[in-house]
Amino acid sequence: MAEPAAEPLRVGVLTSGAGTNLQALLDTVHGEAALIVAVAADKPTAGALARARNAGVETAVFAIGEYPDRGARDAAIAEWLIGHDVELVVLAGYMALLTSPFLSRFPDAVVNIHPSLLPAFPGVRAIEQAIDYGVKVFGVTVHFVLDDGGVDTGPIIAQGAIELADTTDPETVHDALRSVEHTLLPEAVRLIARGAVSRDPDNPRRTVVAADDPPA
């Protein structure tokens, strides 16, 4: 008899911008391996909010000016996501750093997409950093976000790269990387939803991805 299908993973997305990565998730894994149940932004102008609403997903805005400090804002976001039974938080272009009051509520359950091949060029303006350094290969990393005080330092789940030997325009690089991001992020969420991503007990910095159909 066939195994009953697993419940889709309940995903919350935090975003600050246009939301093309959110859209990629909505267009691919949403309603299948995962269910995007909540989308929050740190500013009301984030284009991602309209994309979420168009897909019938609940949204909220947590502007820093409405809270005494970042910790209070982050605790409020965490409460809101927990209220939606979120199991995985995806940072899809979320431009604020998350503090312990948030991260401690979602251990090993926050992932971020960053437009560089980490550990090179963490933090803001990653593409500009890479261009200034003179790299010939650009890339994207999906990684866990740990409560370790670092920026873009968590264990790597997936990476994708493209060769752009002579490009010095950040927008051209970003345009090229978008198609990598829009494949890589849904794939990472699909793997996590399938329970295929774990940490190597001998080296917790390393993630291990189980094969699709392990032999019986």
Ligand code: GRF
């Ligand atoms: C992406 O390039 C992501 O890598 C970076 O912010 C951008 C967000 O784009 N962290 P979008 O809002 O998903 O279109």
